Amino acid sequence: MKLEKDDLILLYRNMVRTRKLDELTIKGLQEGKVLSFYHSGQGSEGLAVGSAACLRKDDYLWGHHRGHGIGYLIGKGLDGKAFLAEHYGKVTGSCLGISGFHFAEPEYGALGAAGTIGSQFPISLGWGLAAKKTGKQQVVLACFGDGGSNRGTLHEAFNLAAVWKLPIVWLCDNNGMAQYTPIKDTYPKDDIADLAGGYNMPGVVVDGMDIMAVYEAVEAAVDRARAGGGPSLIEAKTARYRSHSEGSPDVSHTVTRSEAEIAELKKRDPIETFKIKLLKQGVLTEEMVDQINKEADEEIIETEKFSLDSPPPEPSILNKLIYAE
Numbered sequence: 001m002k003l004e005k006d007d008l009i010l011l012y013r014n015m016v017r018t019r020k021l022d023e024l025t026i027k028g029l030q031e032g033k034v035l036s037f038y039h040s041g042q043g044s045e046g047l048a049v050g051s052a053a054c055l056r057k058d059d060y061l062w063g064h065h066r067g068h069g070i071g072y073l074i075g076k077g078l079d080g081k082a083f084l085a086e087h088y089g090k091v092t093g094s095c096l097g098i099s100g101f102h103f104a105e106p107e108y109g110a111l112g113a114a115g116t117i118g119s120q121f122p123i124s125l126g127w128g129l130a131a132k133k134t135g136k137q138q139v140v141l142a143c144f145g146d147g148g149s150n151r152g153t154l155h156e157a158f159n160l161a162a163v164w165k166l167p168i169v170w171l172c173d174n175n176g177m178a179q180y181t182p183i184k185d186t187y188p189k190d191d192i193a194d195l196a197g198g199y200n201m202p203g204v205v206v207d208g209m210d211i212m213a214v215y216e217a218v219e220a221a222v223d224r225a226r227a228g229g230g231p232s233l234i235e236a237k238t239a240r241y242r243s244h245s246e247g248s249p250d251v252s253h254t255v256t257r258s259e260a261e262i263a264e265l266k267k268r269d270p271i272e273t274f275k276i277k278l279l280k281q282g283v284l285t286e287e288m289v290d291q292i293n294k295e296a297d298e299e300i301i302e303t304e305k306f307s308l309d310s311p312p313p314e315p316s317i318l319n320k321l322i323y324a325e
């Protein structure tokens with residue numbers, strides 16, 4: 001689909017909103033308001049927003065744990081209120097404030113998350129099978145990281161998805177690091193996308209910091225999946241600006257990542273580079289950029305107020321969640 005001016009502005013706006021919500025969540029954690037831990041998604045906004053923009057609301061989504069998947073949900077149309085309230089342990093959160101990081105947004109196709117890296121492969125495979133059987137032309141966007149690519153479950157799921165021609169887009173957020181370990185020390189090739197050939201599915205590498213490159217690659221894979229063509233693998237080369245999770249050391253093995261290294265990564269920033277591109281094209285003006293930032297700041301204040309004003313869940317809520325009435 002050719003993106004019109006308004007679509008491009010929305011992509012930019014959603015990346016700005018995602019970044020600001022990420023910053024707010026970090027602040028909330030530092031102030032002791034976020035009850036779970038947090039894996040910042042700064043550097044992956046283009047991948048999250050750009051890929052999710054290719055989805056229908058009823059498509060299934062396993063968002064990557066960077067930003068706890070919120071960039072994907074914002075890209076699909078959700079705002080950040082239920083996300084932040086969930087992290088603050090409030091009853092207005094996505095899962096009534098009891099799940100934190102591993103929340104679900106079923107209305108947006110996000111049926112849940114699990115903490116074990118590699119579990120997304122068989123679970124997404126099941127969603128893909130369900131999508132095929134129900135015949136509503138839904139697709140599954142199944143995200144994983146470069147570290148996740150080392151799990152054996154990837155191969156089992158890639159194989160069955162290809163054999164059964166399931167409508168799954170496997171999307172790798174390759175930020176070069178798995179917690180403290182660089183991917184170059186655990187994988188013998190340059191591109192994870194090369195794994196696709198072993199399963200007879202298309203595999204492409206894109207610049208994950210370029211939202212338009214992400215959009216085009218994911219759109220082609222989604223169209224193919226929806227038309228019954230089966231799964232695809234997309235590897236997006238991104239960057240992780242912050243440590244693995246807030247409060248953990250930002251090290252590669254045992255060596256602290258330097259400020260110069262992070263500054264180098266930020267030169268490819270998805271929000272900044274897209275803004276410059278849209279300014280050059282005349283899609284955005286400086287005034288519009290200021291306005292988008294202002295509105296996103298106002299939304300952040302409202303989002304935090306909503307979470308702070310919401311009550312925590314009553315303990316009896318567990319009865320409701322665990323036992324059927």
Ligand SMILES: Cc1ncc(C[n+]2csc(CCOP(=O)(O)OP(=O)(O)O)c2C)c(N)n1
Pocket residue numbers: 065066115116117118144145146147148149173175177178179240244
């Ligand atoms: C099986 C398993 N091993 C280790 C962990 C701890 N852990 C959580 S995220 C993560 C890093 C995963 O790296 P990657 O898939 O590249 O994603 P990234 O965090 O870099 O975005 C690790 C080691 C886990 N949750 N599950």
